[in-house]
Amino acid sequence: MSATTKTLPESEPALLEARNLVMEFGTASGGVLTQKKSVFRAVDDVSLSVRHGRTLAVVGESGSGKSTTARIIAKLLPATSGSIFVEGEDVTDVSKDALRRFRRQVQVVFQDPFSSLNPRHTVDRIITAPLDYQGITVPGGKRRLVKELMERVGLDPDHSGRYPSQFSGGQAQRIGIARALAVKPKLLICDEAVSALDVSVQAQVINLFKSLQAENGYSIVFIAHDLAVVRQIAHDVMVMNRGAVVEQGSRDDIFDRPQEQYTKTLLAAIPTINPEWEARRRMNEQRVGAAT
Amino acid sequence: MVSYFLRRLFSVAVILFFVSFLTFVIFFQLSPDPAVMICGKTCTPERIEQIREQLGVNQPFLTQFFTFLGGIFAGRSYGAGEAAIHCAAPCLGFSFQTSQSVMDMIVSRLPVSITIAAGAAVLWLLIGVSAGLISAIKSGTWWDKGAMMFALGGISLPNYFIALVLQYVLVVQLQILPFPSTPDFAEDPLFWFQSYIMPWSVLAFGYASMYARLTRANVLDTLGENFMRTARAKGLPPLLVLRRHALRPSLTPIVTLFGMDFAGLLGGALITETVFGLNGVGKLAADSIGKNDQPVIMGVTLMAALFVVVANVVVDLLYAFLDPRVRIKA
Amino acid sequence: MRHDQKGSIPANHLLAVTGLGVRFPTPKGPVDVVKDLSFTLDRGQTLGIVGESGSGKSMTSLAIMGLLPKDAKVTGSILLNGSQTVDRSDAELRKLRGDSMAMVFQDPLSSLNPYYTVGLQITEAYRAHRNVSRRAARAVALEAMAQVQIKDPQLRIDQYPHQFSGGMRQRIMIAIALCCEPDLIIADEPTTALDVTVQAQILALMADLQKETGAGMIFITHDLAVVSQVAQNVIVMNTGRPVESGTTEQIFSAPAHPYTRALLNAIPRLDDDLEELKMVQEFTRPKVTPAAVTTS
Numbered sequence: 001m002s003a004t005t006k007t008l009p010e011s012e013p014a015l016l017e018a019r020n021l022v023m024e025f026g027t028a029s030g031g032v033l034t035q036k037k038s039v040f041r042a043v044d045d046v047s048l049s050v051r052h053g054r055t056l057a058v059v060g061e062s063g064s065g066k067s068t069t070a071r072i073i074a075k076l077l078p079a080t081s082g083s084i085f086v087e088g089e090d091v092t093d094v095s096k097d098a099l100r101r102f103r104r105q106v107q108v109v110f111q112d113p114f115s116s117l118n119p120r121h122t123v124d125r126i127i128t129a130p131l132d133y134q135g136i137t138v139p140g141g142k143r144r145l146v147k148e149l150m151e152r153v154g155l156d157p158d159h160s161g162r163y164p165s166q167f168s169g170g171q172a173q174r175i176g177i178a179r180a181l182a183v184k185p186k187l188l189i190c191d192e193a194v195s196a197l198d199v200s201v202q203a204q205v206i207n208l209f210k211s212l213q214a215e216n217g218y219s220i221v222f223i224a225h226d227l228a229v230v231r232q233i234a235h236d237v238m239v240m241n242r243g244a245v246v247e248q249g250s251r252d253d254i255f256d257r258p259q260e261q262y263t264k265t266l267l268a269a270i271p272t273i274n275p276e277w278e279a280r281r282r283m284n285e286q287r288v289g290a291a292t
Numbered sequence: 293m294v295s296y297f298l299r300r301l302f303s304v305a306v307i308l309f310f311v312s313f314l315t316f317v318i319f320f321q322l323s324p325d326p327a328v329m330i331c332g333k334t335c336t337p338e339r340i341e342q343i344r345e346q347l348g349v350n351q352p353f354l355t356q357f358f359t360f361l362g363g364i365f366a367g368r369s370y371g372a373g374e375a376a377i378h379c380a381a382p383c384l385g386f387s388f389q390t391s392q393s394v395m396d397m398i399v400s401r402l403p404v405s406i407t408i409a410a411g412a413a414v415l416w417l418l419i420g421v422s423a424g425l426i427s428a429i430k431s432g433t434w435w436d437k438g439a440m441m442f443a444l445g446g447i448s449l450p451n452y453f454i455a456l457v458l459q460y461v462l463v464v465q466l467q468i469l470p471f472p473s474t475p476d477f478a479e480d481p482l483f484w485f486q487s488y489i490m491p492w493s494v495l496a497f498g499y500a501s502m503y504a505r506l507t508r509a510n511v512l513d514t515l516g517e518n519f520m521r522t523a524r525a526k527g528l529p530p531l532l533v534l535r536r537h538a539l540r541p542s543l544t545p546i547v548t549l550f551g552m553d554f555a556g557l558l559g560g561a562l563i564t565e566t567v568f569g570l571n572g573v574g575k576l577a578a579d580s581i582g583k584n585d586q587p588v589i590m591g592v593t594l595m596a597a598l599f600v601v602v603a604n605v606v607v608d609l610l611y612a613f614l615d616p617r618v619r620i621k622a
Numbered sequence: 623m624r625h626d627q628k629g630s631i632p633a634n635h636l637l638a639v640t641g642l643g644v645r646f647p648t649p650k651g652p653v654d655v656v657k658d659l660s661f662t663l664d665r666g667q668t669l670g671i672v673g674e675s676g677s678g679k680s681m682t683s684l685a686i687m688g689l690l691p692k693d694a695k696v697t698g699s700i701l702l703n704g705s706q707t708v709d710r711s712d713a714e715l716r717k718l719r720g721d722s723m724a725m726v727f728q729d730p731l732s733s734l735n736p737y738y739t740v741g742l743q744i745t746e747a748y749r750a751h752r753n754v755s756r757r758a759a760r761a762v763a764l765e766a767m768a769q770v771q772i773k774d775p776q777l778r779i780d781q782y783p784h785q786f787s788g789g790m791r792q793r794i795m796i797a798i799a800l801c802c803e804p805d806l807i808i809a810d811e812p813t814t815a816l817d818v819t820v821q822a823q824i825l826a827l828m829a830d831l832q833k834e835t836g837a838g839m840i841f842i843t844h845d846l847a848v849v850s851q852v853a854q855n856v857i858v859m860n861t862g863r864p865v866e867s868g869t870t871e872q873i874f875s876a877p878a879h880p881y882t883r884a885l886l887n888a889i890p891r892l893d894d895d896l897e898e899l900k901m902v903q904e905f906t907r908p909k910v911t912p913a914a915v916t917t918s
C-alpha cells in the first residue's frame with residue numbers, strides 16, 4: 001500500500017511532492033571553552049507526496065523533524081538538499097514571483113493562534129492580508145469575502161472589526177484558518193494546528209478541517225504528535241523519528257497493521273480509556289439518545 | 293578552549309584595526325593641516341614643509357596609517373638623521389601642543405580615571421542593585437514608586453547639572469567638602485576620600501538609576517519563573533528562595549553589563565572629569581579635542597576602544613562561568 | 623480549629639476539602655476561580671481532577687499547597703491529616719510544603735532552576751525540613767534519584783537541568799517531591815509537556831512509587847484517558863465548579879452530567895471513526911477569564 005503514495009500514475013501528478021529532503025544544522029556541542037562543531041541532521045532523506053483532496057498526516061515525537069519538514073514544504077525554510085514539486089512543477093528554488101504564486105496554492109495554519117496573528121490588526125485586516133500580498137481583487141469586494149470566510153469557519157461576521165485578543169483560543173485558530181483560505185489555496189499545511197486547544201475546541205476545529213475538505217476539496221498536510229487526532233483526520237500517515245521516515249502508508253495500514261517497531265511502540269503508548277467502560281458509556285448514550 | 297580564545301583575540305584585533313582606521317581617517321585626514329597649526333603665526337612655507345616632513349604628513353594616506361600602526365607595535369622615528377626623534381613602542385606619537393609622548397600622557401592620567409571609575413562603580417552597584425531589588429520585592433508599594441521616580445530622574449538629569457548643583461551646595465555654600473581634586477591616597481586618606489566623593493556620587497547617580505531599573509525588571513521576571521514556584525513548594529524559607537533562586541538569574545545579565553560600563557569609564561569619564569577639573573583621561577580627551585591635538589585624540593580613542601573590546605571578551609568568558617547553560621552544552 | 627466542621631469528617635482521611643473557594647479581585651469585580659469544591663482523599667489513593675483550561679483545577683492544587691498569589695482569597699476548609707491549613711500563616715504552611723505535601727509541576731524544564739545542579743535542587747528540599755549535613759542530604763538525593771530510575775546517579779547528581787532530557791527532568795522533579803516522603807503528592811499535569819512514550823514511562827513510575835510509599839495523590843490533568851488509568855476517583859471541573867464526581871468507573875462508564883458526557887465524546891478515538899466528533903456545548907465555557915488567574 002505504501003508504494004501507492006510514492007509512485008503515482010504519470011497522468012495525475014501529486015499536488016505536492018517532495019523528494020529526498022535533507023535539512024542540516026550546524027551545532028556546537030560542549031561548553032564555550034570546549035566547543036566542538038558538528039552537523040545535525042534534522043531532516044534525513046524525507047520524501048512525501050500529497051494527493052488532491054487528501055490529508056497526509058506527519059506524526060512523530062519531539063525532535064522527529066516533522067515540523068522542520070512542514071516548514072520546508074511550506075517554503076518557509078530552505079532545505080539543505082532535495083526538491084519540491086507542485087503539480088509537477090519544480091518549485092525548489094524559485095524567484096520572488098514564483099514564490100508568490102506558490103503562496104497562492106499553499107497556505108499554512110500555525111500551532112499557536114495568538115502568536116501567529118498580529119495583535120494590533122483587526123480580524124478584517126488579518127484575513128485580507130494574503131489578498132493584498134497577492135494583489136488579488138475580489139469580485140463583490142473584500143468585505144463580502146471576509147463575511148463569507150468568517151461564516152465558513154464558524155465565526156460571527158459582525159466581529160470582523162475586533163482584535164485577536166478578544167477571541168478565545170479556538171476562535172483565534174478559526175481566524176488563522178480563514179486567513180489561510182482567503183486566497184483559495186489548494187493545500188493547507190497545518191503545523192500542530194489543534195495541539196494548543198482544549199479537547200472540546202480541538203474537536204470543533206478537526207470537524208472544521210474535515211468539512212472544509214469535503215466541500216472544497218482542499219488537500220491537507222497535518223503535522224501532529226497526537227495519534228488519536230491523526231486517526232480522525234488523515235487518509236495517509238507518515239511516521240517520523242529522529243529526522244527520518246519510519247513508515248508510511250494509508251491510515252488503516254499504520255494504525256491497524258503497523259510494520260515497524262517504533263510505530264508499534266508509539267501506538268501502544270497512547271493512553272486509552274478502559275474499553276469496557278467505553279462500551280457501557282456508549283450503550284447508555286444510545287439508550288438516552290433513543291429515549292429523547 | 294584555545295581555538296575559542298584565538299578566534300576571540302582575532303576578532304578583537306580586527307575590531308581595533310577598523311576603529312583605528314576610522315579614527316585616523318576622521319582626525320588626520322578631515323582635520324586642518326597640523327603643520328600650519330604647529331607653525332604658529334610667524335610662519336614660512338618652507339617651515340611648514342619642514343614640519344610636514346618631520347611629522348610624516350606629506351606621505352600618502354595609507355603610508356601614514358601603517359607608519360602609525362607600526363609605531364604602536366615597533367616604535368618609530370620622526371624626522372631623519374641628527375634631528376630624528378625616536379619614539380619607542382607602543383608609540384602613539386607626540387602631542388602637537390606640548391610635544392609630550394601621547395602614551396606617557398595617557399598613562400599618567402589613567403590612575404585618576406581608574407580611581408573615579410572604581411569608586412563610582414562600587415557606589416552604583418551597591419545602591420542601584422539593592423534599590424532595584426527592594427523595589428522588585430515591594431513592587432507596587434510607595435517605596436517602589438518613589439525609588440523608580442527617583443531613578444527616572446537620575447537617568448534624565450544631565451551629569452554636569454547635578455555636578456554643578458552639588459558643588460555649589462556642598463562646597464561653596466555649606467563648605468563641608470573641598471573642591472574636588474586628585475590628591476594622593478597615601479598622604480591623607482580622609483582628604484583623598486573627601487576630594488573624590490563628589491565625582492563618584494555624580495557619576496554613580498546616573499548608572500545607579502539605570503541599574504536599579506534593570507535589576508527591578510530582572511528580579512520581577514525571575515520571580516514569575518516556574519522554578520520560583522518549585523522553590524516555594526519545597527518549603528524553603530522566603531529569604532533563601534530569594535537569595536538562592538531569584539538573585540543569581542537576575543544578576544547574571546547585570547554582571548556582564550557592568551563589565552562593559554566599567555570598561556567604558558576606564559577610557560575616561562569625560563563630563564564628570566571636565567566639570568570638576570580632574571586630570572583624568574576624559575579631561576585629556578576633552579582638552580585635546582578643544583585644541584585639535586590630533587595624536588592625543590587618536591591615542592585616547594584607541595585606548596578607550598581597547599578597553600571596551602577587551603571587556604567584551606572578558607564578559608563573555610565571565611558569562612560562561614556564571615551560566616551553566618552556556619558553560620556546558622547538553 | 624477555627625472552622626466549623628459540617629457533619630463529622632472521619633479523622634482518618636488524609637485530606638478532606640470542604641466548600642473550598644478561591645476568589646481573585648479583578649478590575650471588573652471579584653472572580654471565583656474555584657467554588658464549592660469538596661472531596662476527601664485517603665492514603666494510597668489517587669484522585670483525578672479533570673477539566674479544560676480555566677476550570678480551576680490548577681488553582682485548587684495551589685490552594686491546597688498554600689502557593690496562591692497573595693491577593694487570592696481562600697474560603698472553606700482544607701484538613702490535611704486532620705489539621706486545618708486554610709488561614710494558616712505562611713511560616714506554618716512552609717513546614718508542611720515539601721514535607722507532608724509535595725508537588726510535581728507541568729513543565730519540568732522551567733520548573734527547575736537552570737543555574738544549579740539537580741543535586742542541589744533535590745538536597746535543598748530535604749534540608750529545608752531535616753536538620754542534616756550536606757553529605758547526609760546528598761546520600762538521600764542519590765537514593766531518590768535511584769528510586770526514580772535515573773541511571774548513574776553518582777555522575778548525574780552534579781549535572782544541570784539542561785543536560786537532562788524532558789522525561790529525566792520530570793524524574794528529577796518527582797525525586798524532589800519524594801525526598802521527604804510526603805503523605806500527599808499533588809501532580810499538576812505532570813506528563814502534559816512530555817512525549818507520549820515518555821509519558822507512559824512516567825505514569826508507570828508514579829504508580830510504582832505511590833504503591834511503594836503509600837502516599838495519597840491528586841492527579842490534575844486535561845487528559846481524560848490518562849486520568850482514567852491513574853485514578854480511583856475523579857472530579858470533573860468546569861469554570862471553577864465541580865460538575866461531577868465519583869469513582870473512575872462511574873464517571874467513565876455512566877457519566878451523569880451533560881458536560882462530562884460531551885467532554886468524553888469530544889476525545890478523538892483510536893478505535894473508531896466518528897462521522898462527526900461531538901462537541902462540548904459553548905454555554906459551558908467561561909465568558910471572561912481574567913489573565914491574572916490563568917496560570918496553568
